[in-house]
Amino acid sequence: MIAILDYGAGNLRSxxxxxxxxxxxxxxxxxxxxxxxxxxxxxxxxxxxxxxMRALDRMAAREVxxxxxxxxxxxxxxxxxxxxxxxxxxxxxxxxxxxxFPGAVERFPExxxxxxxxxxxxxxxxxxxxxxxxxxRPYVYFAHSYYVPESVAGDRxxxxxxxxxxxAAALESDNIFGVQFHTEKSGPLGQQVVxxxxx
Numbered sequence: 001m002i003a004i005l006d007y008g009a010g011n012l013r014s015x016x017x018x019x020x021x022x023x024x025x026x027x028x029x030x031x032x033x034x035x036x037x038x039x040x041x042x043x044x045x046x047x048x049x050x051x052x053m054r055a056l057d058r059m060a061a062r063e064v065x066x067x068x069x070x071x072x073x074x075x076x077x078x079x080x081x082x083x084x085x086x087x088x089x090x091x092x093x094x095x096x097x098x099x100x101f102p103g104a105v106e107r108f109p110e111x112x113x114x115x116x117x118x119x120x121x122x123x124x125x126x127x128x129x130x131x132x133x134x135x136x137r138p139y140v141y142f143a144h145s146y147y148v149p150e151s152v153a154g155d156r157x158x159x160x161x162x163x164x165x166x167x168a169a170a171l172e173s174d175n176i177f178g179v180q181f182h183t184e185k186s187g188p189l190g191q192q193v194v195x196x197x198x199x
Contacts, residue, residue: 003038014184045080050092082178
C-alpha cells in the first residue's frame with residue numbers, strides 16, 4: 001500500500017488521480033499508524049514549510065516518518081515534501097525539518113521574481129531512476145519560492161534546473177526520492193515520474 005500523507009494542506013486530489021490512473025493501490029493517511037503500515041510513502045507539498053512541519057508534529061508523525069525512511073521504506077517528496085527532507089528552510093528558520101539530509105533550503109535572491117512559476121527544462125544527472133524512459137531534457141512545471149541549492153543537494157541531486165540560480169530539481173538517495181516540480185501539473189511526463197516511483 002502507498003500512503004499519501006495528509007497534513008491538511010497537500011494537493012492530495014491530483015496525487016490520488018495520478019495513482020488511480022496508474023492502477024496503484026493507495027491510502028490517505030493522517031496519523032502515525034497509517035505511516036507505520038505503509039509500503040511506500042508520498043508526501044505532497046503545498047503551503048508553508050513551518051505549517052507543514054508543525055502539522056506533522058501535531059499528528060505525532062515526525063519520528064515515525066523519519067524511522068520509516070531510515071528503515072528503507074521508499075519515499076517520494078513533491079515540492080515542499082522534498083524540502084522537508086532537509087534540516088531547515090529560510091521560509092521558517094526556527095522550525096526543524098526532518099533532517100534526513102543536512103543543509104538548509106534557501107529563498108530565491110532579492111530582485112528575482114518569486115514564486116518561480118511555469119515550465120522549465122531539466123538537466124538530468126546520470127541516469128536517474130525517476131526519469132527512466134523520459135527525454136534527456138524534460139520540461140516540467142514549477143511553482144515555488146524556495147529551493148535546494150546545488151551545494152546542499154550534493155551527490156543526491158538527480159536533476160538540475162536554472163531559474164536565477166542552478167538548483168536541485170530532483171533528488172535520489174537509496175530509497176528516498178524528491179522532486180521540486182509538481183508531477184501533477186507536468187502532464188504525461190509527470191505521470192511517468194510517479195509511475196517510475198511506484199514501480
